[in-house]
Amino acid sequence: MDTTLADPLVGQTLDGRYRVESRIARGGMATVYLGTDTRLERTVALKVMHSTLAQDPDFVRRFIGEAKSVAKLSHPNVVSVYDQGAHDGVAYLAMEYVAGRTLRDLLRERGRLGPREALEITIPVLAALGAAHQAGLIHRDVKPENVLLTDDGRVKVVDFGLARAVESTNQTRTGVLIGTIAYLSPEQVTTGHADARSDVYAAGIMLFELLTGHQPYNGETPMSVAYRHVHDTVSPPSSLVPGVPPALDGLVCAATDRDPDRRPADASAMLVAAVSLHKSMPEDDPSLLSVAAATPRAQPTVPPSPAGQTTVLNRGDTTVFSGPPAAPPAPRGFLGGPKRWLLVTLALVLVAGVGFSGWWFTSGRYVYVPDxxxxxxxxxAAEARGQGFTVVIGNAVHDLKVKSGRVLRMDPQPQARVLHDAKITLIPSAGPRKIEVPKLEGLTQDQAREALAKAGLKLDDVRNQGSNTVPRGQVISSRPAAGTRLNEGGKVDITVSQGPLMPDLMGMMRDQVEQWLRERGFQNIVIVEQQDDAPPGQVIAQDPPAWRPVAFTDPVQLTVSKGNGGFPWPWLRGDKDKDKDLVDVPDTRFKNVSDARSDLQAAGFKVKVKSLVGGNLVKMQSPLGKAPRGSQITLWS
Structure with missing residues (x-):
């Protein structure tokens, strides 16, 4: 019967988004389906937990937490988790779909691998585990079934954190052990505790299997295999396959030491040693690999379970480990005593002495270019050289956004897959190009805009201002001033002349204002006299009005007072008291305005100041001569 057709989930759409296309595999904790993300139109792998697990609220809570943690783990050798959710009460994960096969499939086909090829698969696995350990995540179930080999030669690790989620279920509360027996560390067997060193142990067991084609411990029952993890020592691979380098023996022995404290501290430390060994290791000898076909294949470690199946042991059974179980299998011979310690010491020296240059190694001889x-x-450049790349620094290129001295771009692009000693070209940023503000004074507004654009700058704010010296329509000044260096694309403000502005002439005396206008270039001056209460000769009206833009050729009409014959000021009446309150008015013309004000106030007069050309010197004053004490004197500056 076709199980795919019988599967009720095939053809359904989870959460209205993930269409289940077909079933890929079924394991002890979940079933994996090929699916389609209908929202993003991409192929995904859907891992749906078995309903017995989903009924446990502790499992669901832990499962969601672990999924979120793994989703944050972005690494080229980790199968990405895109999403998590529930369908009809059953938890599921939406993950990256990896086309290829598992490492277990490769082992079934090949039997064993050469030392260099074994390292080329182990290195990216350790890189993935190392990134997880740095993020505080432990895999807990490292094995060939959880290592995927893509069709394009990449290596990816799957199922981070799933075993931890299962440990939280009701099934474990009487003391059970989760994991695959062939790869369980001694501390997981005896206490159930797992940390980064437990993943290192499993990676060491897996490396042993890659080199020899066999798992280190066989047994009739899961209990007998677990016993050997606790009490036996893993043999050097060379004891089974002559030709395995001693340094590689040392790495396997160090990683599978029964004492966690004597193993590499985490996968990153083991990765350092593996990368160093790979660099110094010759190409695999094909004649040595030919024995693989004649080498007897190991029987499944635990006959009742499919190869690689996650196995559950009751921890209560492990309490008998103080003495051997009935008829335990005899341990294989192994290299012990001083020779083994020499190898362990050698491995630890390698771990301590090699830098972190191989942190981002991926499959085989290829690596991903760091960003x-x-x-x-x-x-x-130092980081890239430390990872084995040849670095070339190109000519700096100006850029508006990237600061000077920082990498603007690189070739190859980040995350490109290249040979581990490939050349990387770094193009530095020279920062924004600096441009001098050109001289804009005397240009029209359009000319100024064109000059700025040609230089690589922009015209921003335009302000109009009257000027008696700059013709109308020409630039008076710029801000910043000419010669100032700005970033390319910077903005410049300008002030444009409106030409002369007719000042406020009201209250001036005719002789002063007429002389001042002619000095400024106004020649067409018309004087109209009119009877008024103002003193004779004082300007009582003007055209153009005050502060109106004018040309020097425009006519200026001034209306001045003839007086009204009523002699409004006492000293003009001819009375005998005409000189009673008159005092001399200080002449403050061409003095500083503040000094002029002080002098007039000291003489007992009130002072009013009007702007004429915006200067700081008194240009005109009215009245001059004598005036009543306490009267107002007007100054024009």
Missing amino acids: LVGQDVDAA
């Missing part, structure tokens, strides 16, 4: 854009050029 160095935006970093300081010197620091980026």
Whole structure:
């Protein structure tokens, strides 16, 4: 019977988004389906938990938490988690779909791998585990079934955190052990505790299997295999396959040490040693690999379970480990004593002495180019060289956004897959181009805009201002001033002349204002006299009005008072008291306005100041001569 057709989920759409196309595999905790994300139109893998697990609220809570943690783990050797949710009460994950096969499939086909090829698969696995350990995540179930080999040669690790989620279910509350027995660390067997060093142990067991084609421990029952993890020592791979380098023996022995404190501290530390070994290791000898076909294949470690199936052991059974179980299998011979310690010491020296240059190694001889854009050029070059790349620093290029001295772009692009010693070209930023503000004074507004655009700058604010010296329509000044250096694309404000502005002439005396206008270039001056209460000769009206733009050729009409014959001021009546309150008015013309004000106020007069040309010197004053004490004197500056 076709199980795919019988599966009720096939053809359904989870959460209205993920269409289930077909079933890929079924395991002890979940079933994996090929699916389509209908929203983003991409193929995904859907891992749907078995309903027995989904009924446990603790599992669901832990499962969601672990999924969120793994989703934050962005690494080229980790299968990405896109989404999590529930369908009809059953929890599921939407993950990256990886076309290819598992490492277990490769082992079934090949039997074992050469030392260099085994490292080329182990290195990206350790890189993925190392990134997880740095983020505080433990895999807990490292095994060939959870290592995927893509069709284009990449290596990816799957199922981070799933075992941790299962540990929270009701099934474990009487003390059970989650994991695949062949790869369980001694501390997981005896206490159920797992940390980064437990993943290192499993990676060491997996490396042993890659090199020899066998798991290190066989047994009739899961209990007998678990016993050997606790009490036996993993043999050096060379004891089964002559030709495995001693340093690689040392790495396997160090990673699978029964004492967690004597293992590499985490996958990153083991990765350092693996990368160093890979760099110094010759190409695999095909004649040595030919023995693989004649080498007997190991029987499944736990016959009742499919190869690689996650197995559950009752921890209560492990309490008998103080003595051997009935008829335990005899341990295989292994390299012990001083020789083993020499190998362990060698591995630890390698771990301590090698830098973190291989942190981002991926599958085989290929690596992913690190993203160095935006970093300081010197620091980026050092990081790339530390990872084995050849670095070339190109000519700096100006850029408005990236600061000078930082990487603007690189070739190849970040995350490109290249040979581990490939050349990387870093193009630094020279920062924004600096441009001098050109001289704009005397140009028209349009000419100024064109000059700025040609220089690489922009005209921003335009302000109009009257001027007696700059013709109308020409630029008086710029802000910033000419010669100032701005970033390319910077903005410049200008002030444009409106030409002369007719000042406020009201209250001036005719002789002063007429002389001042002719000195400024106004020649067409018309004087109209009119009887008025104002003193004779005082301007009582003007045309154009005050502050209106004018040309020097425009006519200016001034209306001045003839008086009204009524002699409004006492000293003009001819009375005997005409000189009673008259005092001399200080002549403050051409003095500083503040000094003029002080002099007049000291003489007992009130002072009013009007703007004439915006200067700080008194240009005109009215009245001059004598005036009543306490009267107002008007100054024009």
